Amino acid sequence: MFRSLSATLVGCRRLFKPRVRRLIPPLAMLLLATIITQCIPTQAAGAESGKRPNILFILTDDQAQETLSAYGNTVCQTPNLDRLAAEGMILHDAHHMGAWTGAVCTASRTMIMTGRTVWRIPGARGPGIKQAKSFRREAAQQSMPAVFNRAGYDTFRTCKKGNSFKEANNLFAVSKVATKRDGTAAGGSQWHGDQVVEYLKQRQAAHDQDPFLIYFGFSHPHDPRNATPELAAKYGAHNEGPSEKPDPKAPALQVNYLPKHPFHHGHPNLRDEVAVQGVLTKRDEATVRNELGREYACIENVDRQIGRVLKQLESMGELENTYIFFTADHGIAVGRHGLMGKQNLYEHTWRVPLIVRGPGIKAGSEASGYTYLLDVLPTLCDLAGIEIPDVVEGRSFRAVLEGKASRIRDVLYGVYSGGTKPGMRSIKTNGWKLIKYDVLDGQVRETQLFNLHENPNEFLVEHHAEGLKKLLGIRPTKSQIDLAETATYAGKRRELEALLRKEMARLGDPYQLAD
Numbered sequence: 001m002f003r004s005l006s007a008t009l010v011g012c013r014r015l016f017k018p019r020v021r022r023l024i025p026p027l028a029m030l031l032l033a034t035i036i037t038q039c040i041p042t043q044a045a046g047a048e049s050g051k052r053p054n055i056l057f058i059l060t061d062d063q064a065q066e067t068l069s070a071y072g073n074t075v076c077q078t079p080n081l082d083r084l085a086a087e088g089m090i091l092h093d094a095h096h097m098g099a100w101t102g103a104v105c106t107a108s109r110t111m112i113m114t115g116r117t118v119w120r121i122p123g124a125r126g127p128g129i130k131q132a133k134s135f136r137r138e139a140a141q142q143s144m145p146a147v148f149n150r151a152g153y154d155t156f157r158t159c160k161k162g163n164s165f166k167e168a169n170n171l172f173a174v175s176k177v178a179t180k181r182d183g184t185a186a187g188g189s190q191w192h193g194d195q196v197v198e199y200l201k202q203r204q205a206a207h208d209q210d211p212f213l214i215y216f217g218f219s220h221p222h223d224p225r226n227a228t229p230e231l232a233a234k235y236g237a238h239n240e241g242p243s244e245k246p247d248p249k250a251p252a253l254q255v256n257y258l259p260k261h262p263f264h265h266g267h268p269n270l271r272d273e274v275a276v277q278g279v280l281t282k283r284d285e286a287t288v289r290n291e292l293g294r295e296y297a298c299i300e301n302v303d304r305q306i307g308r309v310l311k312q313l314e315s316m317g318e319l320e321n322t323y324i325f326f327t328a329d330h331g332i333a334v335g336r337h338g339l340m341g342k343q344n345l346y347e348h349t350w351r352v353p354l355i356v357r358g359p360g361i362k363a364g365s366e367a368s369g370y371t372y373l374l375d376v377l378p379t380l381c382d383l384a385g386i387e388i389p390d391v392v393e394g395r396s397f398r399a400v401l402e403g404k405a406s407r408i409r410d411v412l413y414g415v416y417s418g419g420t421k422p423g424m425r426s427i428k429t430n431g432w433k434l435i436k437y438d439v440l441d442g443q444v445r446e447t448q449l450f451n452l453h454e455n456p457n458e459f460l461v462e463h464h465a466e467g468l469k470k471l472l473g474i475r476p477t478k479s480q481i482d483l484a485e486t487a488t489y490a491g492k493r494r495e496l497e498a499l500l501r502k503e504m505a506r507l508g509d510p511y512q513l514a515d
């Protein structure tokens with residue numbers, strides 16, 4: 001014990017310059033040094049010894065899991081994201097929590113920045129929700145850039161403009177923000193890539209040794225999905241709109257495509273469902289396949305930019321000490337279930353891609369996760385050895401990343417309440433999922449129940465129509481259907497409805513569903 005105490009004392013003395021050492025008696029020095037070392041954040045387990053890990057947080061705008069080969073896509077080519085997945089972990093049940101506005105991005109991105117739940121973030125609105133004037137400013141002080149700035153990280157952000165939490169965005173030390181959705185180098189995703197590569201090169205030139213947090217946001221594949229001419233040609237896509245017949249090179253329709261959603265989604269004149277450039281209200285095969293081609297072309301361009309940044313990190317010797325998160329602010333339909341937008345709670349839209357590579361994460365690993373995007377901030381804090389702010393409601397999923405757990409919670413809740421109220425709600429637990437719709441002043445009150453193990457694409461009875469089965473090349477089994485009205489599953493439906501009511505109350509959802 002004496003030996004270790006004296007070793008600590010010698011270590012402590014080294015913390016101070018010799019002139020200062022002489023002025024402080026040994027025991028006081030020990031006390032002082034203990035206080036100081038307690039204040040220095042601890043190292044993440046996997047990080048290179050003596051160096052705090054860097055963070056590269058990559059966020060695309062409107063992207064479903066289904067678009068990536070990591071999640072089974074065989075058409076869209078993303079070699080750099082494939083590499084991240086092969087060298088890191090794929091999370092299958094990663095979700096955004098939802099939105100109280102048609103601009104789903106705004107709610108989602110505010111949750112990413114704050115780690116708070118959907119009805120408790122700045123801007124949340126609904127009956128009885130009151131936020132003090134100072135709330136936005138105070139919340140920003142506990143947001144991602146504020147927390148990492150205080151911990152001594154250099155913070156940088158590039159992203160599209162708007163639709164997020166402005167007061168938090170403003171706190172990044174360096175910011176390069178513009179919306180870039182053209183099919184050109186300067187007007188598209190390459191611009192965002194350039195900003196990050198340039199920032200890293202400047203750090204390299206300045207021999208900057210501080211750890212960094214880079215928030216690498218893209219404006220694509222959000223519409224308008226203007227692809228570069230080269231990539232548009234590759235995916236049989238036409239930026240000016242679809243030809244009458246499908247381009248043979250365009251991607252095939254998704255397996256859960258429908259020409260029309262079976263009932264109204266509850267948000268009349270919703271931009272995403274009526275005004276997407278090149279689509280409008282059309283849902284025919286040529287239109288949807290053209291839009292998919294444009295989407296894939298935009299995603300491959302995003303992937304190239306990620307590749308440039310990985311190469312730069314590698315050349316600086318920083319790649320192995322960097323946690324890289326790849327995700328999107330939410331998924332999107334692009335023709336699945338007859339929908340085009342992000343204002344629904346089917347799996348393609350409620351889930352987000354989430355791939356993480358970094359120290360201590362096993363290459364080629366996969367997990368369910370049961371995460372929300374609002375868990376990212378506490379996870380980043382956990383990995384960087386930074387104290388998680390008390391106001392954060394999300395949970396760290398570090399244990400999942402390190403292979404010690406497959407999930408961090410048992411139940412997931414989702415909401416879309418940006419159109420008529422109360423809107424849609426979803427609940428998921430143990431492979432079962434319920435979606436409830438209560439919209440258009442009670443004109444639409446629907447319930448859907450899915451066994452996701454058996455019916456992962458959420459096929460509806462409409463997918464069983466002969467003509468559609470032929471068009472899509474699918475053969476759904478009898479049980480691959482919405483089970484809400486099936487007598488055998490009445491108990492399961494009641495169980496999930498009760499669970500949903502419980503989560504709505506717990507999360508401060510200001511609405512109640514009619515039944």
Ligand SMILES: [Ca+2]
Nearest residue numbers: 061062105329
């Ligand atoms: Ca978005």
Ligand SMILES: [Ca+2]
Nearest residue numbers: 154208209210
């Ligand atoms: Ca610095």
